[in-house]
Amino acid sequence: MPRTSPDPSFAPPKSAGERVEQLVELRLGKNASRRNFLKTALAAAVTGATTPGCDHPAVKELLQKHYKELTAEEKKEIFQRLEQRTYQKSGVRVRIGDPPPIDGVHYAYGLNLSHCNGNRRCVEACARENNLPNDPEIRYIRVLELDNGSMDLERGTTAYDHETVPQPGKFYLPVQCHQCRNAPCVKACPTGATWKEPDGIVVIDYNWCIGCRYCQAACPYHARRFNWIEPAIEPQHINPDQGYLSNRIRPVGVVEKCTFCLHRTRKGRYPACYEVCPTGARKFGNLADPSSEVRRIMENERVWILKEELGTDPRFFYFYA
Amino acid sequence: MTSRLPLHGVGALFALAWLGVACHHDVDKQTAAPAVSGAPVKVEPRAQLLATYPCTRCHEGRTPRPEQYKLTEFHRIRNEDLAHGDSKAWCYQCHAMEDINRLKLANGTLVSFDEAYKLCISCHGDKRKDFESGVHGQTAGYWNGVKYRRSCPSCHNPHNPAFPAMEPENPPGSPRPSDTL
Numbered sequence: 191m192p193r194t195s196p197d198p199s200f201a202p203p204k205s206a207g208e209r210v211e212q213l214v215e216l217r218l219g220k221n222a223s224r225r226n227f228l229k230t231a232l233a234a235a236v237t238g239a240t241t242p243g244c245d246h247p248a249v250k251e252l253l254q255k256h257y258k259e260l261t262a263e264e265k266k267e268i269f270q271r272l273e274q275r276t277y278q279k280s281g282v283r284v285r286i287g288d289p290p291p292i293d294g295v296h297y298a299y300g301l302n303l304s305h306c307n308g309n310r311r312c313v314e315a316c317a318r319e320n321n322l323p324n325d326p327e328i329r330y331i332r333v334l335e336l337d338n339g340s341m342d343l344e345r346g347t348t349a350y351d352h353e354t355v356p357q358p359g360k361f362y363l364p365v366q367c368h369q370c371r372n373a374p375c376v377k378a379c380p381t382g383a384t385w386k387e388p389d390g391i392v393v394i395d396y397n398w399c400i401g402c403r404y405c406q407a408a409c410p411y412h413a414r415r416f417n418w419i420e421p422a423i424e425p426q427h428i429n430p431d432q433g434y435l436s437n438r439i440r441p442v443g444v445v446e447k448c449t450f451c452l453h454r455t456r457k458g459r460y461p462a463c464y465e466v467c468p469t470g471a472r473k474f475g476n477l478a479d480p481s482s483e484v485r486r487i488m489e490n491e492r493v494w495i496l497k498e499e500l501g502t503d504p505r506f507f508y509f510y511a
Numbered sequence: 512m513t514s515r516l517p518l519h520g521v522g523a524l525f526a527l528a529w530l531g532v533a534c535h536h537d538v539d540k541q542t543a544a545p546a547v548s549g550a551p552v553k554v555e556p557r558a559q560l561l562a563t564y565p566c567t568r569c570h571e572g573r574t575p576r577p578e579q580y581k582l583t584e585f586h587r588i589r590n591e592d593l594a595h596g597d598s599k600a601w602c603y604q605c606h607a608m609e610d611i612n613r614l615k616l617a618n619g620t621l622v623s624f625d626e627a628y629k630l631c632i633s634c635h636g637d638k639r640k641d642f643e644s645g646v647h648g649q650t651a652g653y654w655n656g657v658k659y660r661r662s663c664p665s666c667h668n669p670h671n672p673a674f675p676a677m678e679p680e681n682p683p684g685s686p687r688p689s690d691t692l
Contacts, residue, residue, distance in 0.1 A: 292655070302646075310680035329683060348683055354676035458653040469674065470649040470666065482654070483645035491646065511646050 247271050256382065257395040257435070268397070269434060276439055280425040288434040289456035291389035297450055298390075298477040298484040299461075299506045300493070301364060305471035308333050308355040308362030312463035312472070316366075319451060319462035320437040321429050323421035330448040331463060332412065334363040365496065366463075367392065367413035367448035368504030378408035384445075390505050391452050393435040394445060401443040410497050411504075414447045450474070477505075487511065552645070552658045555665065558624040566611040575608045577601075594671045596634075605630055605669070631663040 254260075254268065269286040276284050313331045322328045334346035338359050346363065356362065373392050376384055383398035384405055406414040420442045432438040433453030440446050451461035455474070464472045475482035487493065491509045558564050569585070579601050582590040586602075593600065607615040614622050617633040632639035641647035642660070649661040667674065 295655075307674070307677060308679060309677045310682075313683075314680050327684060332683070350679075351682045351685075352679065355679045356676065455654070458655045460651070460654055465651065467649070468666070468677070470647065470661075473646070475654045479655075483650065486644050487646055511641060 247275070251397060254397050256398055258385075265434070272434075272438060276428070280423075280428060282425050282428045282430060284428065284430040284432050284438075286432045286434055286438050287453065289453060291387050291391075292456060293388075294478055295389045296477045297369070297455065297505060298475065298488070299369075299450065299464075300473035300484050300487045301506070301508050302469075302471040302473065302511055303361060303363065303508050304510045305469045306333075306362045306364060307469055307471075308335055308350070308357075308360070309468065311466045311468060312364060315462045315466035316448070318427065319429055319454075320448075321421075321423055321427075321432070321439050323423050325422055326418055328415045328417070328421065328446070330413070330415070331364055331366040334365060335360050336363055337361075363496075363508070365411055365413070366506070367450075368411050368496065368502065368506040369450060370502035370504045372501055372503045374408040374410065374500075374502060375405035375414060378404040380404060387452075389456070391450050392447075393449055393452070394447065395435065396438070396440050396444045396446065399444040401445065403445060405445055410500050410502065414445050416445050417442050552650075552660060553652075554626070554628055554660045555651070555662050556625040557627050557662050557664060561624060564612070564624060566606075570611040575603065575611070577603050577608060589670050592668070592671045594673070595669065625662075627669070628660075628663045631667075631669075 250271070255264070260268070265288065269288075272286050273284055276282060310333055313329050313333060316322070316330050317324075317328075320330065322330065332348045334343065334348055335350040335357070336342070336346040338361055340346075343363075350357075350360075369386075369390055369392050371386070371390065373386060376386055376392060379385075380402060381398060381400055383396075383400070384392060384394045386392050401416065403416055406416055417440050421440055423439065428439070429437060431453060433449070436449040436452045451459075451463075455461055460474055461472075464474045473483045473487055475484040477484055477488065479485060487509055488507070491511045493507050493509045495504050495507045563569075579599070596604070603615075605614055607613045607621050610621055612624075614624060614627060614630045616622060616630055622629050628642065632642060638647055642663070645658070645660065648663070649666065650658050651661065652658040663669070
């Protein structure tokens with residue numbers, strides 16, 4: 191894949207200490223030796239908000255609490271800071287919120303494989319909705335082209351480049367985050383930066399993620415992506431409707447993934463991939479609602495889940511109807 | 512799921528939920544009463560989307576010809592494209608001869624173009640259940656509010672209903688112009 195050379199300031203570090211220094215420099219935007227960093231952090235911890243250095247947004251971010259421990263006021267301040275940063279960088283006014291899970295709702299996503307024709311509209315709509323950069327190219331949905339009758343994922347390809355789809359003898363298997371009930375990524379995370387919400391969506395606090403990528407290695411669906419370099423999105427393509435736990439613009443060095451567009455779905459809307467699908471293959475709804483489409487499909491259609499043998503118990507399922 | 516409640520009927524259940532009686536127990540969340548259930552489902556209207564509607568703009572005062580013949584003027588493309596059902600399929604199998612602004616179901620009932628899906632399911636009974644329940648087709652709107660089912664002709668050309676092949680989006684890793692995403 192063609193890729194521009196990464197920022198020289200992000201060359202591979204020689205030691206762990208240098209890496210820390212480098213990350214601090216990246217976040218603070220100024221030259222900071224390890225000693226200076228420790229001094230600043232210590233001073234901030236000891237003297238609290240009275241020290242001028244402590245008001246620096248990057249210091250505040252370094253000292254930020256875990257998302258679950260934040261009060262409403264703290265959240266508001268953080269969201270404003272992030273909105274301000276986007277405005278400074280790109281001149282775009284965005285709104286960051288964190289709609290809470292709706293009580294009694296358990297999301298599920300069904301995908302009708304007899305309708306999906308591999309047109310990849312979902313992939314691109316997802317990219318636009320979720321502020322995914324082209325460089326590096328990050329996409330949450332991968333559409334695998336497989337031979338009819340085969341479930342050998344190793345022999346499937348996402349790189350198919352036909353004039354038209356579907357091709358005879360092939361079927362198409364879109365894969366994205368399965369929002370597992372028994373999520374290996376959540377278990378792998380050493381910092382608690384990723385967790386399962388009450389409505390079933392697995393989320394990431396990008397400000398808490400240390401970028402170790404254990405979750406990426408743990409995910410059997412290849413659903414997680416890592417920001418190796420600062421994601422660059424053209425200002426005209428920034429989606430201003432942003433969620434703190436979903437589609438806000440990610441910093442460099444954190445992991446991200448599909449969140450069922452929670453900034454939309456928790457307000458009753460459908461995910462972007464669902465709305466764009468021209469074949470009607472995608473079904474989304476509340477599994478706890480007996481009248482929902484997904485519930486009906488789950489009860490009546492031929493449903494299966496990917497890599498069932500791993501016991502991940504996904505909320506994303508496939509069916510034929 | 513509601514066996515602990517000595518009440519029957521959806522209405523009673525909703526009344527209870529409203530009063531906040533049925534909530535906040537150790538009800539298994541997986542089967543707890545949903546936030547919104549049985550929200551209205553509407554079928555997207557079609558007539559207003561049709562460029563040539565109302566048909567009487569041209570067909571007013573014309574005598575309908577029930578037999579098959581070669582259309583050479585206005586509906587020529589429809590004629591050439593027509594690939595629905597057997598070779599005997601013809602305009603007045605679906606369009607109402609007695610009222611050209613309406614469609615005729617298999618049982619002879621006349622319906623408006625907004626209810627085109629009723630015409631489709633009057634023959635395609637196997638799809639009826641799936642369409643009505645939202646398993647087949649597209650649903651827009653809100654998953655917990657008003658839903659709009661797209662009518663069958665939104666995706667299937669009624670005169671040539673096979674879902675057409677499409678050009679896919681670029682494969683991953685392909686160069687993109689900087690002004691497009």
